[in-house]
Amino acid sequence: MxxxxxxxxxxxxxxxxxxxxxxxxxxxxxxxxxxxxxxxxxxxxxxxxxxxxxxxxxxxxxxxxxxxxxxxxxxxxxxxxxxxxxxxxxxxxxxxxxxxxxxxxxxxxxxxAGQRIFGFGMTEPTGGSNPMSIRTTAVRQGSDWVLNGNKIMITNGGLAEVYCVLAKTGPQELSVFVVDQDMPGFAFGKRENFIGLRGTPVGEIFMNDVRVSDDYLLGKVGQGGEIGDSAHDDARILMGAVLTGIMDHALGLATSYAKERKAGSTPIGELGSIQRKLADIAMGRETTRLLYQNAAALHAAGQPYSEEATMAKAYGSRTAVAACDDALQVFGGYGYSRDYPLAHLIADARALEIAEGTVEKMRAAIAAAELAK
Amino acid sequence: MKIVVCIKQVPESNNVKFDPVTHNLMRGGMSGRINPFDKNAIEAALRLRDAVGGEVALLSMGPDSTAEILRDGLAMGADSAYLLSSRAFAGADTLSTGYVLAQAVRQIGNVDLTLLGRQAVDADTGQVGPIMAVNLNQPQATYATQLTANGNQLTVVRDLDSLTQTVELPLPAVITVRAEANTPRYETPLHIQQSFEKQVTIWRDTDLDLDPEKLGQKGSPTVVRKVYAPEAKTRAQTALPSEPAAAVDQLLVIMQQHGLI
Missing domain, CATH: 1.10.540.10 (Acyl-CoA dehydrogenase/oxidase, N-terminal domain)
Incomplete structure (x- = not known):
């Protein structure tokens, strides 16, 4: 409920x-x-x-x-x-x-934190889904840590001023540090030219001998993998919400258009083929909403929510791509025009089949969780 | 500067109903919102407070449910709120409402400035502000678009449609504010939380120094005889050609026909 x-x-x-x-x-x-x-x-x-x-x-x-x-x-x-x-x-x-x-x-x-954006950097050119393949290092020098490496595809990269970054503190040891744009050795790189979510800056940062004290270590040394997983879980709930909002948008557009656009003298919303699309969009929206709200409720109650959050994004992303595609079809030729929002809604939803873990990796995680029960 | 902003709850929808006997607006069961012009008055008050310091109190009269709109105003950043709620106030017209609000401003005490929206969108009279000024024996300025405080003086720019007037008033004073004065801020998440921690002070008729003869329907000489939508009148129209040169030619002919040139 x-x-x-x-x-x-x-x-x-x-x-x-x-x-x-x-x-x-x-x-x-x-x-x-x-x-x-x-x-x-x-x-x-x-x-x-x-x-x-x-x-x-x-x-x-x-x-x-x-x-x-x-x-x-x-x-x-x-x-x-x-x-x-x-x-x-x-x-x-x-x-x-x-x-x-x-x-x-x-x-x-x-x-x-209420006035400036914070971002989380995990992915690197050498890999995203396998954290152990990253090359960013944090090396002890006296009582400090010295960070070197670069992070790509950071949501809000360039807009954010403070970053949590995943770094190797040993051959098989991951830790998270907080760095900010004012630190010596910190620099911004290029911004991605993505096909969707085009307003969201997604960018790159470089760390060249960025020196921080233990105070900037998030959690404990070696806790990086857990923190990365936790960030994914929280992001996936919120991405379920983003996807539900995208489907709200698509459904609103499609239903309005179906009521006013006529085929002959009949509004197309009275046609069974159009109604089926509207119903599919509505069902997709509702199921995604229930999935992310359930995960959020578990989070609020202090219970495990990793698998549920993963389901919200894994299910919601493909569902939203299909829903926006259906909405585009309701609009016919206008839907294919960039002067209408349907094209970018599909591309927006498509981003979330990749960001914060690909759907392939998420299905593997869900299956692993089920097999372990 | 201590500022009181008087706000009114108006129907959420424009689809309002009137009592067939009294011709008064039927408010029962209707969801309400802050009169939009009153949000401009709140915004003007908050900007004055931010510029010169002080506090902003909200004041409204209505049933206990009116506390909701006071909460909305608190969430915009006002400091305190007063609700005047009593059966004795029911059926008040602008004269009685202005009197009761003025007495509440006296009771709040040491108020430097009373602000209101230019009018309420449900009854559209614009009378309560001026009536309060008379009751408080204070100078007033209506239709304000700019308010600047200079010590104990207030400089007000009034937009009277066909002319703009700048006036200076000594404080305390009563000002009504136009929508053009500002863009009201949104409630912020933090102010929303804080608004529920603030108490809305509720005053009944017995809590104020009031003349019973001036309250409710007894104190309201206004009688609504009839409420109707004005008949839409159309005048003779001539459509000019869309091509500019042809339009000018035809316009010249028309002006000649009417002896204008």
């Missing part, structure tokens, strides 16, 4: 929908075509407090739980999936710093 929102949560969600409808949704096509957020939009998202939705009160945040945070992401995604993915990248990183960060690390970075 769906969670009953408290009055505070209802107010937050209503505000999110109003903000999305007024400020973000009208710019959806512009964001896709320009491949960036228009000047001022991201600043307005920050000023309205969206980065601090799930940040605890003691750090100046609003302290909302995982379920309402995911619902915020879904509602933003209904207006523009890129901005929802930007929030997802920030939230998943802050979640790891909440879960594994020392009080000193939290005290250093959380007071600004």
């Amino acid at each position: 769906a969670k009953q929102w408290t009055p505070q949560e209802q107010m937050l969600l209503r505000m999110t929908s109003e903000f999305t409808a007024n400020e973000i949704a009208p710019l959806d096509l512009q964001i896709d075509h320009a491949g960036r957020y228009p000047d001022g939009l991201f600043e307005q998202v920050v000023a309205t407090g969206f980065l601090s939705v799930m940040l605890p009160h003691e750090f100046g945040g609003a302290g909302f739980g995982p379920e309402v945070t995911a619902e915020v992401v879904r509602r933003v995604a209904e207006g523009n999936a890129s901005m929802a993915a930007t929030l997802e990248g920030h939230y998943k990183t802050v979640y790891q710093m909440l879960k594994y960060g020392t009080p000193a690390l939290q005290a250093k970075y959380f007071p600004t």
Whole structure:
């Protein structure tokens, strides 16, 4: 059964929908075509407090739980999936710093976590799905760690100012460190030119002898693999929400069009072939919603949620690609035009069959979890 | 600066119903929202507070459910809220409402500035602000688009459609604010949480210094005889050609026919 929102949560969600409808949704096509957020939009998202939705009160945040945070992401995604993915990248990183960060690390970075974006860097040119294949190293020098390497395909790479990065601290040992753009030896690389989620910057960072103390170690030495998995789990819930929002968007467009577009004198929404597509989109949207909300509820209840989160993204991503393809078909020739959002919705959804673990790897993880039962 | 912003709950939808006997708006069971112009008044108050310091209190009159819109205003960043709720206030017209609100402003005490939206979108009178000013014996300015505080003076730019007027008023004063004054901010997640930690002070008629003769229907001389949608009137129209040169030719002919040139 769906969670009953408290009055505070209802107010937050209503505000999110109003903000999305007024400020973000009208710019959806512009964001896709320009491949960036228009000047001022991201600043307005920050000023309205969206980065601090799930940040605890003691750090100046609003302290909302995982379920309402995911619902915020879904509602933003209904207006523009890129901005929802930007929030997802920030939230998943802050979640790891909440879960594994020392009080000193939290005290250093959380007071600004509501004003600037945090990102998580795992993938490298040599590999993403197999963390042990990374080449970034953190080597002990005296009481410090010296980091060298580069990370690619970071959600919000370039926009984010603070990064959690996975590094090898031994041949078979992974650890996570927090670095920021102001540290000597830190540099930004190129931005990816992706076919979807074109507003979300996805970029590269370089670390050339970046020196940090133990205070910048997230969790313990050797805990990197666990933290990486945890970041994936939190991201996958939020990506389920992004995918649900994409399907909300596609369904809204397709139903409106089916009511007004006529074949002869009959609105196409009265045709069985169109109704079947609308029903499939609606069912896909609902099943994805139930999957991510279930995972978020388990997270909120302090129970394991890894497998459920993985299901939300693995199932939701292919389902959303198919749903947006169906919506495009309802629009006919107009759907194939870049002057309508359907083409970018398919490309947006398609990104999430790859990001935060490919669907192939996720199916393997789900199967492994089932086989272990 | 201590600022009170008076806000009104108006129907969520424009599809409103009227009582067939009293011709008053039927509000029962209707979901409400802050009168949109009142959000401009809240925004103006918050900007003044941010510029010169002080506090912003919200004030509304209505049933206990009106606390919801006060909560919305608190979530925009206002500091406190007062709700005037009593059966004795039911059926009040603008005269009685303005009187009760003014008495509440007196009771809040040391208020430098009272702000309201230019009018409510349900009844569209725009009278409550001026009535409050008379009751409080304070200067007033309506239709404000800019407010600047200079010590104990307030400079107000008034937009009267055909002319713009700049006036200076000594404080305390009562000002009504136009939509053009600003773009109201959204509630923020943090302010939303904090708004539920703040108490909405509820005052009944017995909590205020009020003349019973000026309350509710007894204190309301306004009688609504009839509510109707004005008949749409169309005037004779002539469509000019879309091609500019031909349009100018035809326009000249028409102007000549009417003796204009």
